[in-house]
Amino acid sequence: MSIDISQLQEIFKDLSFTTEESKFIASKLEEINLKKGDTLLHANELVYDQYYVSNGCLRTYFIDNSGKEHTLQFAINDWWISDYTAFFTTTKAIMTIECIQDAIVYKISRKSMDHLYAEIPQLETFFRKKMEKAFAAFQKRILSNLSQSAKERYTAFFSTYPNIEQSVKNYHIASYLGITTESLSRIRKEI
Amino acid sequence: MSIDISQLQEIFKDLSFTTEESKFIASKLEEINLKKGDTLLHANELVYDQYYVSNGCLRTYFIDNSGKEHTLQFAINDWWISDYTAFFTTTKAIMTIECIQDAIVYKISRKSMDHLYAEIPQLETFFRKKMEKAFAAFQKRILSNLSQSAKERYTAFFSTYPNIEQSVKNYHIASYLGITTESLSRIRKEI
Secondary structure, three states: OOOOOHHHHHOOOOOOHHHHHHHHHHHHOOEEEEEEOOEEEEOOEEEOOOEEEEEEEEEEEEEEEOEEEEEEEEOOOOEEEEOOOHHHOOOOOOOOEEEEEEEEEEEEEHHHHHHHHHHOOOOOOHHHHHHHHHHHHHHHHHHHHHHHHHHHHHHHHHHHHOOOOOOHHHHHHHHHOOOOOOHHHHHHHHH | OOOOOOHHHHHOOOOOOHHHHHHHHHHHHHEEEEEOOOOEEEOEEEEEEEEEEEEEEEEEEEEEEOOOOEEEEEEOOOOOOOOHHHHOOOEEEEEEEEEEEEEEEEEEEHHEEEEEHHHHHHHHHHHHHHHHEEEEEEHHHHHHHHHHHHHHHHHHHHHHHOOOOOOOOHHHHHHOOOOOOOHHHHHHOOO
């Protein structure tokens, strides 16, 4: 189902739209209710959509050839999530997105986004800026992986994702930090 | 100095502009000639600009508290480079950008970009798409750091930066891969 117009304010905080624009945008967004354990996107599926997280918690992970999971990111309230490499090129996902705490997300397709950009140019500006922030965050993450100790990255993790502790399992955090769960326990004891 | 209109084709390959638009865009871009060893951006400087690399090779690196260098990225022909976290927020650079092979770059300020977006909307689309690609590339890099061996990352490095070998020193590559130069030598012998 389409989302309610009143929910647009939550997503596009500082923007204002005409009633017609609001209806148009809302018609492109679909609300999805997820239960903990649900899979939103499976690896090897074609990726047509990205998702706005209204509440709850999701995790994007990659399974390597040896079957080991690597967590790319978590998404909490007000984050957008997808397998972006696949989303931008409409190719197959290499990642899986699972719900790790009951969530409400709003889905929008790439095709709908292109419609929105064409009809409402301020949305292109909005998403360009979102993308800039996300890019800067990834830049920071790459640097932190290269230059920080696991302990420093553990601390940074909780500033990136405040209040996430109750949603995530130890192996989620360890696979995000690129360390073993044993190393994670050691770091926790030290702190 | 402003760049010549004919150079716009190189940067904005698939776009076409009116003569007036071309003049306007060219007036916002400044050509800079760099010699190997020159520093384009110093850590702790306020960042107002990003740079299009016409030819040559640049390297962005970060120096940690212990004085160790970490290479975030290289930029060769047709790449854009800056300290993007700082550029998007007009804050101080945490990174340094040096020229590692004589280069010609075109500089543009954030303020000029905002002018261009307002006057020529197709440029906002152009840069949004660039940003999407760069974001997807960083996503891939984070996953590769988490899940691939140093040997696999070494191979991936040369597919990301073909023909870069003659421009880069061993410690540049090692600090990009997050390994020691000794490990790099070992990997090279194995391959």
